[in-house]
Amino acid sequence: MTIEAGSNARAALVGELNALLADHFALFVKTKSFHWHVAGPRFRDLHLLFDEQALEIRDQIDLIAERVRKLGADTLTSTGSIARTARVKDQDSTTLSAEDMVAELRDENVALVQRLKELKELAGEARDNATEGLIDGWTDVAEQRVWFLTQTLK
Structure with missing residues (x-):
């Protein structure tokens, strides 16, 4: 299935999938950096948690990019395109x-x-059941990261 000319819903979906791809790249780098630089009494636990989460995010990158390609579109091509597209904020400290x-x-x-x-809604509008199913899995994995991180802060 490729994007048909004039398909606004599908074009919007692809744009947001690429934005999701950029966020995953940026979040991977941030999580890995925190893995390398964490210090203190909880070092070992957080070092391992951050590494586990970074690898989980990394593994989703290829799945997202391949979904964009399956839709007949191009993915992000450079670190510049990632930086221009990602919502994840840089953290250099x-x-x-x-x-x-x-x-x-x-x-x-x-x-x-x-x-x-929000992406799930776009997939529905584009009538893309395959992407909707993938998004369900990606959401579950991200919600688990939120849960682990939230519990760690208590």
């Missing part, structure tokens, strides 16, 4: 507290869940 790292990742994942729910 290597000295954030462990608590601030967890809170920042929680907030980014909450925003990602919201983006996924």
Whole structure:
């Protein structure tokens, strides 16, 4: 199935899938950076948690990109296109507290869940059942990250 000329719903869906792809790349980098730079009494647990979550995000990147290609469209092609498209905010500090790292990742994942729910609506409008099904799985995984990070802050 390819995008047909004039299909506004499908074009919007592809645009948002690419935005989701950019967010996953950016969130992967942020999560991995926090994995490398976390310090303090909870170092081991958070170091492992951040690595586990980074790998989970990384594994979704290819699935999202391949969905865009299956729809007959092009994916993001460079770090510049990722930077222009991602909503995930850069974090260059290597000295954030462990608590601030967890809170920042929680907030980014909450925003990602919201983006996924909006994307599900677009998939419905485009009558793309396959993408809707994938989004359900991606949402569940992101909600689990939110749950883990939220519980870690208690």
